[in-house]
Amino acid sequence: xxxxxxxxxxxxxxxxxxxxxxxxxxxxxxxxxxxxxxxxxxxxxxxxxxxxxxxxxxxxxxxxxxxxxxxxxxxxxxxxxxxxxxxxxxxxxxxxxxxxxxxxxxxxxxxxxxxxxxxxxxxxxxxxxxxxxxxxxxxxxxxxxxxxxxxxxxxxxxxxxxxxxxxxxxxxxxxxxxxxxxxxxxxxxxxxxxxxxxxxxxxxxxxxxxxxxxxxxxxxxxxxxxxxxxxxxxxx
Amino acid sequence: xxxxxxxxxxxxxxxxxxxxxxxxxxxxxxxxxxxxxxxxxxxxxxxxxxxxxxxxxxxxxxxxxxxxxxxxxxxxxxxxxxxxxxxxxxxxxxxxxxxxxxxxxxxxxxxxxxxxxxxxxxxxxxxxxxxxxxxxxxxxxxxxxxxxxxxxxxxxxxxxxxxxxxxxxxxxxxxxxxxxxxxxxxxxxxxxxxxxxxxxxxxxxxxxxxxxxxxxxxxxxxxxxxxxxxxxxxxxxxxxxx
Numbered sequence: 001x002x003x004x005x006x007x008x009x010x011x012x013x014x015x016x017x018x019x020x021x022x023x024x025x026x027x028x029x030x031x032x033x034x035x036x037x038x039x040x041x042x043x044x045x046x047x048x049x050x051x052x053x054x055x056x057x058x059x060x061x062x063x064x065x066x067x068x069x070x071x072x073x074x075x076x077x078x079x080x081x082x083x084x085x086x087x088x089x090x091x092x093x094x095x096x097x098x099x100x101x102x103x104x105x106x107x108x109x110x111x112x113x114x115x116x117x118x119x120x121x122x123x124x125x126x127x128x129x130x131x132x133x134x135x136x137x138x139x140x141x142x143x144x145x146x147x148x149x150x151x152x153x154x155x156x157x158x159x160x161x162x163x164x165x166x167x168x169x170x171x172x173x174x175x176x177x178x179x180x181x182x183x184x185x186x187x188x189x190x191x192x193x194x195x196x197x198x199x200x201x202x203x204x205x206x207x208x209x210x211x212x213x214x215x216x217x218x219x220x221x222x223x224x225x226x227x228x229x230x231x232x233x234x235x236x
Numbered sequence: 237x238x239x240x241x242x243x244x245x246x247x248x249x250x251x252x253x254x255x256x257x258x259x260x261x262x263x264x265x266x267x268x269x270x271x272x273x274x275x276x277x278x279x280x281x282x283x284x285x286x287x288x289x290x291x292x293x294x295x296x297x298x299x300x301x302x303x304x305x306x307x308x309x310x311x312x313x314x315x316x317x318x319x320x321x322x323x324x325x326x327x328x329x330x331x332x333x334x335x336x337x338x339x340x341x342x343x344x345x346x347x348x349x350x351x352x353x354x355x356x357x358x359x360x361x362x363x364x365x366x367x368x369x370x371x372x373x374x375x376x377x378x379x380x381x382x383x384x385x386x387x388x389x390x391x392x393x394x395x396x397x398x399x400x401x402x403x404x405x406x407x408x409x410x411x412x413x414x415x416x417x418x419x420x421x422x423x424x425x426x427x428x429x430x431x432x433x434x435x436x437x438x439x440x441x442x443x444x445x446x447x448x449x450x451x452x453x454x455x456x457x458x459x460x461x462x463x464x465x466x467x468x469x470x471x472x473x474x475x476x477x478x
Contacts, residue, residue: 054385093313101305105302
């Protein structure tokens with residue numbers, strides 16, 4: 001790895017997937033630079049960015065000329081390329097399969113519903129669009145079902161989602177579950193088992209977790225200030 | 237036989253696992269299940285996969301769901317030829333990139349077309365509003381455009397000169413709307429040429445066998461008992477039409 005340049009990560013920390021990539025880079029001390037791409041300013045839609053990533057999405061990783069999209073692929077690539085501790089993406093096939101199972105399931109289950117909540121509670125109001133409480137209610141019900149599976153099928157009685165130690169699965173999941181905090185909503189508040197898991201993950205990641213999530217806390221402050229301008233109480 | 241694979245070949249991810257296992261001569265106990273009959277909700281299947289989806293495998297005491305995870309596990313365990321999931325880090329990353337992207341793209345849009353064009357109107361007796369249908373077709377076309385322009389480009393296969401899991405997962409998804417009577421290859425010569433290459437690499441006989449159920453869908457739906465679909469109806473209408 002001598003003489004290898006730092007990787008470049010194109011990120012916007014409002015995105016769950018971007019936070020996961022940043023936390024992983026920092027926690028594993030992988031030399032990197034960050035280029036901030038502001039989604040709220042549609043910077044991912046510029047012709048320049050589209051040349052880098054025709055899907056016009058984040059995150060994007062550039063490693064000495066090799067451009068890679070999709071957080072799953074990026075995390076797995078970094079885990080192997082930088083020879084990080086085995087627990088992140090274990091070499092043993094049965095253990096690795098558990099992480100692959102989660103990263104696949106994450107897309108249509110966690111990410112879909114979490115992104116929907118963000119759309120309804122943060123983005124649409126920002127664009128001056130009317131609220132749709134019926135749709136939001138449906139999304140929250142769907143998410144509830146997903147959280148049941150997260151707790152009963154993945155976590156069970158383990159310390160972490162795929163076993164005794166933290167892995168890419170926990171990293172991706174925790175970033176998803178932090179997203180609704182943007183609108184002051186803690187979807188884990190009535191789930192002690194998941195709350196305890198989240199706090200273990202937060203402890204394991206400490207500084208890198210807090211740094212990556214500062215944007216979420218900022219959005220939450222602005223959001224709750226708008227809701228109750230006369231109150232300086234946080235809704236959470 | 238210690239490896240059991242639970243499959244319904246009507247489902248795209250089941251086809252990719254079936255083709256992968258057969259093509260690589262992996263010995264397994266084929267457990268045929270019916271998703272339309274709701275077997276995934278049974279107590280019996282709950283012992284195999286509590287996520288209540290197919291495919292799923294039971295390898296001795298080891299249980300696994302999610303087609304992508306299953307194929308990566310089988311590739312490793314049975315030492316399948318390198319081209320399926322290359323050891324080269326960057327080629328592997330390209331396969332992973334596709335396998336990740338497709339979940340929220342071709343999978344969703346292709347799947348939707350089968351429901352919108354065939355299952356919902358014919359089996360549930362509900363018409364899809366024109367605007368929703370037009371949007372769904374547009375979404376699928378946008379995904380197919382990205383597939384051709386970004387993932388395939390001018391290469392014979394997604395990662396280069398040889399077939400990989402990316403091509404296999406892509407083809408089974410793209411065949412889903414074909415089952416609904418939609419010719420996705422019309423006006424897409426590059427996509428058609430790729431499909432022909434993939435089918436040849438897999439072996440025409442195996443490819444056709446795996447796709448028999450979905451290609452027969454339009455006929456099968458005529459004899460489908462609407463009563464059997466009743467328990468799905470509210471969930472499906474809520475998912476697709478709300």
